[in-house]
Amino acid sequence: xxxxxxxxxxxxxxxxxxxxxxxxxxxxxxxxxxxxxxxxxxxxxxxxxxxxxxxxxxxxxxxxxxxxxxxxxxxxxxxxxxxxxxxxxxxxxxxxxxxxxxxxxxxxxxxxxxxxxxxxxxxxxxxxxxxxxxxxxxxxxxxxxxxxxxxxxxxxxxxxxxxxxxxxxxxxxxxxxxxxxxxxxxxxxxxxxxxxxxxxxxxxxxxxxxxxxxxxxxxxxxxxxxxxxxxxxxxxxxxxxxxxxxxxxxxxxxxxxxxxxxxxxxx
Numbered sequence: 001x002x003x004x005x006x007x008x009x010x011x012x013x014x015x016x017x018x019x020x021x022x023x024x025x026x027x028x029x030x031x032x033x034x035x036x037x038x039x040x041x042x043x044x045x046x047x048x049x050x051x052x053x054x055x056x057x058x059x060x061x062x063x064x065x066x067x068x069x070x071x072x073x074x075x076x077x078x079x080x081x082x083x084x085x086x087x088x089x090x091x092x093x094x095x096x097x098x099x100x101x102x103x104x105x106x107x108x109x110x111x112x113x114x115x116x117x118x119x120x121x122x123x124x125x126x127x128x129x130x131x132x133x134x135x136x137x138x139x140x141x142x143x144x145x146x147x148x149x150x151x152x153x154x155x156x157x158x159x160x161x162x163x164x165x166x167x168x169x170x171x172x173x174x175x176x177x178x179x180x181x182x183x184x185x186x187x188x189x190x191x192x193x194x195x196x197x198x199x200x201x202x203x204x205x206x207x208x209x210x211x212x213x214x215x216x217x218x219x220x221x222x223x224x225x226x227x228x229x230x231x232x233x234x235x236x237x238x239x240x241x242x243x244x245x246x247x248x249x250x251x252x253x254x255x256x257x258x259x260x261x262x263x264x265x266x267x
Contacts, residue, residue: 007082008075009061015237016057016251019146020050026140029132030201046056057150064154067162071175074154075233102242109216110251117216120208124198132267137248145241148191152221153228153236154185164215188221189214199221 016199024046028035038045068074076088113121160183165175192214220243228236 004131004149005065005069007083008079009065011078011082012061012065012075013058014232015146016061016150017050017054019143020057022139023143023147024049025141026132026143029136030198034049053147057147058153060151064158068104068138068158070123071161071165073158073160073161073228077232077234082143088232089122094142094231095238097231097240098227098235098239101140101227102246103241105223105239106246106251108160108219112216113212117208117212120206120212122203125203125209134249138245141241141244141248144244144250145237149228149233149237152187152191154225154233156190157183157225157228160186168266181243184222184225184229185218187225191221192217237245 027049028042028046035042035045042046077091077094080087103221157180161175161179164179164182168176168179170176190208195213195217196210197203199205201215202211217224220240222238224240
């Protein structure tokens with residue numbers, strides 16, 4: 001039995017902690033007036049939030065690495081660099097799929113939003129992202145790319161594949177392809193549901209908003225899951241980060257600019 005990969009664990013933990021710090025300005029802005037009613041000072045709330053996130057990230061990273069290795073998943077490039085081993089493929093081979101799927105996911109999500117869900121989205125929700133300062137949206141993208149991939153892909157997908165692989169194997173004794181697809185789709189579903197609390201803090205949830213969260217985030221989550229399976233965690237992280245930049249930084253700025261152009265000048 002191989003020893004626990006502590007160097008890889010600490011690298012991924014460090015990346016997760018970076019994301020946990022980066023999300024704080026966005027989270028506090030989203031909380032709004034609720035912070036003024038809190039009994040604790042803002043720095044203390046920030047510290048408590050960070051400590052809680054750190055514990056969860058450490059747990060998810062540790063369990064995820066243990067589950068990932070036996071089923072052929074993980075972060076192969078980080079592992080190769082730390083162990084001075086050979087790279088499984090040139091770095092460019094994982095960059096291109098990551099960027100391509102980020103662009104494709106954003107395009108599909110944008111089309112679904114415009115032609116299916118736009119008429120069901122309350123004004124408060126559509127304006128909340130555009131009203132958030134750009135730097136806070138940019139920093140929040142690191143949380144999506146780093147922490148959400150640790151939780152949803154390294155921990156959840158790896159764990160589900162490992163469990164499913166106990167009884168759903170191929171002729172080589174490894175988990176069958178269906179095990180990976182089932183894990184990826186279940187994680188994508190939970191990924192969508194996990195965004196509902198943030199939506200609910202802005203506007204009351206409706207059945208259509210729930211369907212919207214599951215569909216839009218499910219599209220992206222499925223793409224990130226495929227990348228994790230075929231290219232490694234690093235590729236999924238990069239694709240998730242780029243998708244969030246498109247969604248939360250570029251797209252809201254474009255919408256805000258269009259609104260300003262459409263608004264008549266006061267005389």
